[in-house]
Amino acid sequence: MSISMGVKLRGPKKAKILIIEDEPMLQEAYRHVLTFTGYKVVVAGDGNEGLELLKKHRPKVILLDVLMPHLDGRDFLKQAGIRKHYPETRVIACSNLSDQKTSDFMLEHGADRVVLKSDLSPSQLVELIEELCSQ
Amino acid sequence: MIRILLVEDDSRDARQVGQALDQACDMPFELYRSQSVGDAVNQLRRQDVDVVLSDISLPDSSASETFASLHRAALNVPVIFITNADDTRLALDAIQQGAQDYLIKGDYSGQFLVRVIRYAIERKKYQDDAAEAQANARTLRHQAKLLRREQEHLRILAKAKDDFISLASHQLRTPATGVKQYIGMLLEGFAGDLPEHLRPFLQMAYESNERQLSIVNDLLRTAQLDAGNMVLSRQPTNLTSMLANIASEQHSKFVERHQKLIYKPHGQEVVLDIDPERMRMVFDNLIDNASKYTPEGRSIMVGVKQSVQMVEVRISDQGVGIAPEHVVKIFEKFGRVANSRSAQVGGSGLGLYWAKQIVDLHGGTIDVRSKVGEGSEFIVRLKRLRPAPEVSKPQEGNQRHEHIDGRQIARA
Numbered sequence: 001m002s003i004s005m006g007v008k009l010r011g012p013k014k015a016k017i018l019i020i021e022d023e024p025m026l027q028e029a030y031r032h033v034l035t036f037t038g039y040k041v042v043v044a045g046d047g048n049e050g051l052e053l054l055k056k057h058r059p060k061v062i063l064l065d066v067l068m069p070h071l072d073g074r075d076f077l078k079q080a081g082i083r084k085h086y087p088e089t090r091v092i093a094c095s096n097l098s099d100q101k102t103s104d105f106m107l108e109h110g111a112d113r114v115v116l117k118s119d120l121s122p123s124q125l126v127e128l129i130e131e132l133c134s135q
Numbered sequence: 136m137i138r139i140l141l142v143e144d145d146s147r148d149a150r151q152v153g154q155a156l157d158q159a160c161d162m163p164f165e166l167y168r169s170q171s172v173g174d175a176v177n178q179l180r181r182q183d184v185d186v187v188l189s190d191i192s193l194p195d196s197s198a199s200e201t202f203a204s205l206h207r208a209a210l211n212v213p214v215i216f217i218t219n220a221d222d223t224r225l226a227l228d229a230i231q232q233g234a235q236d237y238l239i240k241g242d243y244s245g246q247f248l249v250r251v252i253r254y255a256i257e258r259k260k261y262q263d264d265a266a267e268a269q270a271n272a273r274t275l276r277h278q279a280k281l282l283r284r285e286q287e288h289l290r291i292l293a294k295a296k297d298d299f300i301s302l303a304s305h306q307l308r309t310p311a312t313g314v315k316q317y318i319g320m321l322l323e324g325f326a327g328d329l330p331e332h333l334r335p336f337l338q339m340a341y342e343s344n345e346r347q348l349s350i351v352n353d354l355l356r357t358a359q360l361d362a363g364n365m366v367l368s369r370q371p372t373n374l375t376s377m378l379a380n381i382a383s384e385q386h387s388k389f390v391e392r393h394q395k396l397i398y399k400p401h402g403q404e405v406v407l408d409i410d411p412e413r414m415r416m417v418f419d420n421l422i423d424n425a426s427k428y429t430p431e432g433r434s435i436m437v438g439v440k441q442s443v444q445m446v447e448v449r450i451s452d453q454g455v456g457i458a459p460e461h462v463v464k465i466f467e468k469f470g471r472v473a474n475s476r477s478a479q480v481g482g483s484g485l486g487l488y489w490a491k492q493i494v495d496l497h498g499g500t501i502d503v504r505s506k507v508g509e510g511s512e513f514i515v516r517l518k519r520l521r522p523a524p525e526v527s528k529p530q531e532g533n534q535r536h537e538h539i540d541g542r543q544i545a546r547a
Contacts, residue, residue, distance in 0.1 A: 023309060029316035033325050067305065096308035097301055098355065100366075118308045118348050121319040 015133045016040040018059035020050035020076065022068040026117070030063060033122040034129070047071025047079075054080055059089060061132050063125075064111070066095035066102060074105055082110035090132040094120070137164045137252065138182075142175040142189035142205070143217070148240060152188060152217070158245030162253070172196035172204050179208040186252050187214045191225050191237075198225040202232050213259035215251060235259055296358070304355040311351070314344045353485040356416075357468065367410040367496055374405040374414075374446065378437055381419050385426065393431045396422070401439040405446055407517055413493045417501075420486040421450045421513050428511070429454035446519055451512040457505040465503065466491040 017039045021027045027043050034041045042057050044050040048071045054062070062082075066073035073093060082091055093111035095102065096118055103114040112132060120128070139156075143149040149168055156164055167184065169175035173195050175187070187205055191198045205214050216237040218226045226237035235255035238248065318341045320326050322334065329337070382398050389396050407414075425435040433453035440447045457465060468488045494501045498518055505511035 023313075025313045026309075026316065029313065029320065033316070033320060036325050096305045096312060098304065098352075099301060116308075118312045118315060118351075121323060122316060122325050123319070123323045 014040070015060040016042065016057055017129065018042050018044065018050065018053055018057060018062045020044045020047065020062060020068070020073070021065040022046055023065070026065075029122070030125070033125060037126050039129070047073065047076035050076050051080060054086065054089075058086065061129050062089060062091045063129075064091055064093050066093060066097055066106065074102075074109070077106065077109040077111065080110070090135060092128060092132065137162055137186065137256070138184040139164055139166050139252070140175060140178060140184045140187045140212075141166060141168045142170075142172065142187060142193065142201075143168065144170045144190065144194055148190065148217070151241070152248070155243065155245040155248045159249040160245075162249045170194075172201055176204060176208040179205070179212070184209070184212055186256055187212055188252075189214060189216055191216045191218045191222055191229065198222065199228065202229040202234050206233060211259070211263055213255040215255050300355060300358040304351060307351045308348065311344055311348050315341070315348070318344065353489070356489050357485045367413060369408050369410050371406050372409050372411040372414070374407050374409075374439065374448070375400045376404075377411065377415055378418060378439065378448070381415065381422055382437065385419075385422060388423075388426060389435075392426060392429075394426055394429060395434040396426075397434055397436045399436065399438040401441045401446075403441065405439055405441055407446060407519065409497055409517065410493075414497070417490045417493050417515065418448065418450075420490050421515070424486065425450050425452035425454065425511070425513075428452060441519070444519055446517050448515045448517075449512055450515075451510060453510040456507040456509055456511055457503065458507050459505075462503060462505060466501070 017034050019027060019030045019034070019041060021030065021043070022045050027045070031041050031043055042053050042059065044053050046068045050062070050064070051071070053059075064073045064076065071079070073095070077091070077093075080086065082089055091111045091113075093103075093106035093114045094117045095114075096116065098116055106114050112135075113128065115128070141149055141152055143152070153166060156162070156166065167178060167182070169178050172189075172193050175189070178184075179187075187209070189201060189205060191201055193201060196204060202214060202216075205212075213235040214229075214233075215235055216226045216229055217240055218237055220239050220242070223237070223239070226234070230237065235258055236251050238251060243251075318337050321329055322337050322341060378398060378400065382396055385396070422435065422437060429435060429452040435453075436449070436451045438449045438451075440449070465487050468485065491501050494515055494517070500514075500516045502514045502516075503511055504514070
């Protein structure tokens with residue numbers, strides 16, 4: 001895949017994004033890219049922390065890892081009751097697992113999108129989040 | 136002809152049996168005689184008989200052992216005892232052990248004897264059949280149990296394999312995702328301005344990482360196919376536009392390589408009942424391969440033909456071609472063929488393997504014709520499960536057809 005050059009920096013975004021990701025290297029990458037683009041970003045290292053930050057910040061979009069220690073993405077979705085309690089929040093489930101069962105589960109339990117992490121370049125991630133913010 | 140072995144030490148009693156049988160005369164028979172159980176056992180080992188008539192107490196055998204000895208010698212032969220009137224208890228014991236019947240000496244007619252013999256033979260046959268059926272049923276139950284155990288074992292192994300595949304793909308993708316994110320940030324301007332002289336180097340690193348990711352994807356797909364995990368989700372899919380989309384997605388690659396992709400769709404829209412995602416991978420791979428193995432400046436042709444039962448997609452290139460001895464290998468796992476372009480092309484050697492698996496799963500075929508130095512042609516044939524939508528929305532169909540038919544998707 002060839003990569004598009006340069007990202008269009010738009011005006012600062014007000015939307016708040018919650019990143020729930022246990023891998024520090026990716027946490028930092030997502031945080032940097034989204035902050036750079038103008039989003040307000042909060043970061044959780046697992047599902048439990050994610051639940052707390054979800055309550056506190058009511059983000060517009062959650063970037064949710066699936067495999068995590070303590071409380072994983074699946075259980076996070078079950079416990080959060082996104083569609084019921086946070087109808088305004090959009091969830092991108094992103095994992096490097098690519099099995100149909102996990103995707104189906106995430107979509108059934110409140111994820112709006114399921115993406116393979118390794119498929120998204122930074123600008124594609126931003127595009128996806130912009131799209132969900134506008135919904 | 137009923138063959139009867141009479142075990143009787145008393146000649147007078149033996150004669151009586153012979154006379155009774157002669158009297159009945161509606162049953163042809165051969166009568167052999169033994170005077171002791173030992174003699175009878177030898178006789179039974181030498182010769183097949185249909186029934187044994189035996190006194191119950193004989194010089195070399197007590198009443199309680201006679202039946203067991205005779206039965207051991209010929210398991211399938213029915214045994215009828217002829218006893219003295221005061222020995223009936225012994226005869227009843229023998230029946231409990233498996234003897235068929237008993238008669239009282241001097242108290243039977245020829246007719247009665249014949250009937251007892253015939254019944255004994257039939258009953259014994261029935262009993263043996265029943266016993267055999269029971270034994271078979273036991274064996275089957277046992278085998279079913281073994282199979283269930285084996286199945287469970289295979290299920291556990293398959294699950295272990297699945298888990299391993301999931302974990303391995305996850306673990307392999309994660310670091311490559313990191314590389315993609317950080318180099319992507321530099322290339323896409325998320326880290327400020329990139330000094331232009333660095334861009335080509337980072338671009339190389341990025342693309343190399345992309346290739347690694349695509350190999351991991353190929354491996355994973357292959358493992359899923361091998362594990363029989365792949366379930367097709369078929370739906371009516373417009374093949375015409377799928378191919379057009381692939382062509383336009385790969386457009387930039389063709390431009391880069393100064394190649395021309397010529398797409399000749401069938402005059403009419405082709406709608407098939409296929410798994411769109413999987414089949415798209417197949418055509419994506421075949422078209423990409425055609426381009427990779429074709430030198431700059433040449434053309435790749437994608438054509439669709441439709442008959443009553445089949446749809447045929449041909450992807451032809453003007454590439455390096457495949458030698459006949461290698462053609463058989465290319466659909467095998469890791470079946471890459473070394474040629475003048477394979478080193479540049481890279482790849483996992485799995486693309487055509489899973490292409491074939493996917494086409495096979497659809498009940499279709501994939502073939503190749505090739506000539507070294509002239510090019511290759513891959514032919515995918517898929518079944519049409521529904522009749523061509525001949526009259527549905529003719530206007531829309533015509534418009535689309537004019538739009539797509541014969542258009543050249545990419546030009547150098």
